[in-house]
Amino acid sequence: MNQYNQKWAFEYEGILTQQYDNFPTYFDKFLSLNNFDRIVEIGTSYGGLTLYLSNNFSGPFATLDMDNVKIDPKVKDLFDKNLVEFIHGDELESSIVNHVVDKYITPPGKVVLLCDGGVKKDTIKEYSKFLKLGDKIAAHDFFIDSNAFNSQNNWEWMQITQDSISDTIKKENLLLCDEYMLDIAWGVYEKK
Ligand SMILES: C[S@@+](CC[C@H](N)C(=O)[O-])C[C@H]1O[C@@H](n2cnc3c(N)ncnc32)[C@H](O)[C@@H]1O
Numbered sequence: 001m002n003q004y005n006q007k008w009a010f011e012y013e014g015i016l017t018q019q020y021d022n023f024p025t026y027f028d029k030f031l032s033l034n035n036f037d038r039i040v041e042i043g044t045s046y047g048g049l050t051l052y053l054s055n056n057f058s059g060p061f062a063t064l065d066m067d068n069v070k071i072d073p074k075v076k077d078l079f080d081k082n083l084v085e086f087i088h089g090d091e092l093e094s095s096i097v098n099h100v101v102d103k104y105i106t107p108p109g110k111v112v113l114l115c116d117g118g119v120k121k122d123t124i125k126e127y128s129k130f131l132k133l134g135d136k137i138a139a140h141d142f143f144i145d146s147n148a149f150n151s152q153n154n155w156e157w158m159q160i161t162q163d164s165i166s167d168t169i170k171k172e173n174l175l176l177c178d179e180y181m182l183d184i185a186w187g188v189y190e191k192k
């Protein structure tokens with residue numbers, strides 16, 4: 001346990017990371033099985049997951065947040081060195097959506113959007129309209145349903161379930177995949 005004395009407040013290289021403490025094991029597998037060309041993280045917070053992704057993924061990578069105050073200096077340094085793009089703004093604001101779509105989703109190659117911001121259901125609905133076949137979109141604090149959430153005691157947040165995005169899943173032809181990621185409260189969908 002760390003200084004925050006919370007399971008969710010794991011420190012990755014000294015940076016508060018709002019993930020399960022074993023998230024690198026799962027993300028190592030996720031990255032190596034998928035060979036993504038680009039990654040967008042929505043919801044930077046202090047930047048622990050950002051730093052992990054920067055250390056383990058060499059392609060174009062952006063992280064987005066409406067708040068740039070709490071980001072750790074080590075992560076701000078990645079932005080200053082142009083190793084990671086920081087997109088500052090609301091995840092649903094049209095100029096932000098357009099930027100992510102034009103630079104990260106539309107070009108050829110496989111992208112994953114990691115939705116860990118404030119309005120996950122709406123974000124999945126908005127961004128999945130633009131995915132190409134084979135692209136993936138994932139949401140954190142995801143459980144298949146409330147039974148899955150209630151039958152565990154490792155994670156305290158359920159902000160999105162399969163049912164809560166069933167309209168989007170159907171409309172955009174999304175298929176649940178990478179199901180091992182459910183162990184760490186990430187639901188991943190592939191555009192079919
Ligand atoms: C749970 S934290 C992200 C955790 C981070 N990915 C990690 O693994 O440590 C959620 C972040 O989303 C940001 N956020 C909330 N609503 C947002 C919005 N509408 N647009 C952009 N960012 C938002 C918050 O400022 C906060 O930093």
